[in-house]
Amino acid sequence: MGAHVHDEPRKPKVKHDGAKKHVIAFIASLVLTALAFAAVAFEVIPAGFTVPFIVGLAFVQALFQLFFWMHMDQKGHEFARISIFAGLTFILIAIIVFVFWVWW
């Protein structure tokens, strides 16, 4: 931030986040990924619970990346949120239907 104060007399309107937040998101993603892999590799949790567990981890990681890396947390992203979450809602309903009502 401070580095370019000289050639930028105006105060920046938007506060830019530093690299730190993104590195934390990266480490979080790594940990979540490792947890999912470990859950499958070592069968540490009951087998029936593994699928919901790793799918849950995937959603948490996806939210991390959407909000931090793709800046969906910032102002001016209202329609971005609507777009992604509406698409997600509609298709999740479809996926649930595909799980239960394709084979019978």
Place this chain on the structure above:
Amino acid sequence: MSAHASHAPKRSGIADWLTTVDHKKIGILYLIAGGIFFLAGGLEALLIRLQLMYPELQVIGAKTFNELITMHGTTMIFLAAMPVIFALMNAIVPLQIGARDVAFPFVNALGFWLFFFGGVLINTSWFLGGAPDAGWTSYATLALNQYSGFGIDFYVLGLQIAGLGTLIGGINFLVTIINMRAPGMTFMRMPLFTWASFVTSGLILFAFPAITVGLVLLMFDRLFGAAFFNPDAGGNVVIWQHLFWIFGHPEVYILILPAFGIISEVVSTFSKKRLFGYSSMVFATALIGFLGFMVWAHHMFTTGMGPIANTLFGLATMLIAVPTGIKIFNWLLTMWGGQIRFPTANLFAVGFIPTFTIGGMTGVMLAVPPADYQYHDSYFVVAHFHYVIVGGLVFGLFAGLYYWWPKMFGKMLNETIGKWNFWTFFIGFHLTFFPQHFLGLMGMPRRVFTYLAGQGLELGNFISTIGVFGMTIGTILFLVNAYVAAKSSKRAPADPWDGRTLEWSIPSPPPEYNFAQTPLVRGLDALWVEKMAGNKGMTYAEPLGSIHMPNGSFLPFIMSLGLFIAGYGFMYHNYVVVGIGMVITFGCMLMRSLKDDPGYHIEPDEIDEKGVKA
């Protein structure tokens, strides 16, 4: 970075139409192309009804009949109804929100050309070995290689290309409405047609990817030996049904919501009253759009999903009747106590209301799963969806065309011909489709090319075919009307109907920059607010200044042509042709990315001059 020219390279005639990025001209292109496909689809319908006029006729063979019903459905939904909706959206939405242009003029043109070439590709099947013949829903396994002809490949590739055009068109309108509104034009001041276009575009955005996936899977099965829908290799045909209807049901609302928007504008203008319950109308529109994604499996009640799925989807379907009912009552209450006039536009709007209500009520009947087991695949279903799509959407489109024709073309349509158009079409429509309810209840299945005498089906079918002549005459009268208007030298005034919204504050047709000065919107029905305040026109949000315009481009046309060529390459397994087509398309994309369009400027002195001329 080269100094931006202050004038567009002047193109004229056909080159102008091939390169235009002006939303008003693209609207006219959509109308012409959609109109031609509408005539083709209508001709197909006429042949279908002639074949069914008497029992055991042999006007056309069974095979041709299958091709005709498939192409009639496909053409009317994808190539006629949607483009005419896009025509009105293009012509009117930017004007209603006080914008000079859409957000992505280039993408807008690309969307049109993709639709156009996709539509042409599907229709060339007639001359290249037979049209698709598995119904407009193209259910697997019927649509697989073993059971269907080459025609399905045209359906699969043409709809992918046209669907891509529709998708980017939808994104363009979403961004236009979100970002390009004039100062003061808040969401809750937007005219209902703009709101409907907004929700429709959202539905396009989320529905079209599903059909794209379905078509890709079907293409892989047919062309590359994949096994998605092949039960012998572990495939499952229900997947196609789901993907098709995850798209297909929202598609119904994609079609009908713009008609709701048009009716709201027309009824309000010709009742000289503000739309009754504006905010409930907006809410109902959004709710219909949302619920539209939750109900697709009601097309699949008889597939065998079981009572739980059928109950859930049946209930969700019935819920949609609530916001739709809100709309019907709001239109009636808008007319209540108004100073109603009945030019042709309002005739179609008022004709719409009871007709659509009938279609909606049969919809609720069909939403009851046990009852649907009786109605399924009978003419009752045919009657139902023609009541909502013709009696709803097409009436709405006619209302919109009569209402906005002066704004689009600068000429008024003749009212006398218009009234004949309405009455022949309206009576013809009801004659055609009302008896079909009873034919269905008597057990006549849909998609059969003939029936036997002595089963009580003769009279209904005969009346139905007679009705088609009424609709044909009505359509021809509309063409005559358009021709007469084009030949007439009388120019339409800027505000022929004593309008309420922004598009009536500018000349007919509008100059290429729409608004010389961006208007300041001070309330719902922006122009009416100014009229009531005793002002002659809008107040402005900016002084006269130089206006930046985008340049036209051949690239959208060539880019779409590339995909058109590649489509044939896929069908004939000729990968050199696929390569050539793809190189053309991606080459154009690269050119578009690398070469900035500096556009050109229209200076204030030219505006004055042009403003007077227009």
Place this chain on the structure above:
Amino acid sequence: MATHHVNAVLPDEPEKATLEGKNKILGFWLFLGGETVLFGSLFATFIALRDQTNGGPTSQQLFEMPLVALATLLLLTSSLTSVFAVLALHKKDLKKMQAWMTVTVILGLGFLALEIYEFMHYIHMGHKMTSGAFGSAFYTLVGFHGAHVAFGILWILTVQLQTVKKGLTVVTAPKFYVASLYWHFIDVVWVFIFTVVYLMGMIGGKVG
């Protein structure tokens, strides 16, 4: 409008400084909403068909954890480097931005190479597009993602080329930003692919 002020001081967040830029970013987010439905439909199909091997190898026989883990690591890191590129963009540091984006492309190429190796390996084992519904669903879903990666690489390269020629302007910044959004989205999709296709395939549990 956009090309006017190239030599003037670049505004903060140059990607959103012009209406064109704002439109582009919003339009792209909406497109990503559509892509969510696109990939979701492919996932739904895959989940329905993943046990239909038609006598071919099953997912438990095919998938190996180290390969998937390496591919995941490559793509995840490339997503981080493209974040760094956007941070450099906000600091108007063109050199740094280009450098981080080049790293992103290299990591993406590595991912793509792994995927091609993986596909060839599977085909040798008799797992093909035509071998059964599982094969069709697998190659279509994972292949669609791979095609997105390949397109992303080409796209980023053309944008890189433009920043070399034109520098960082209010015209090139939105292009750059949008390409990085696309790249992140590809990574988000991969999170679900490694979970649903690979990890769930290795458990072999049936959903529901």
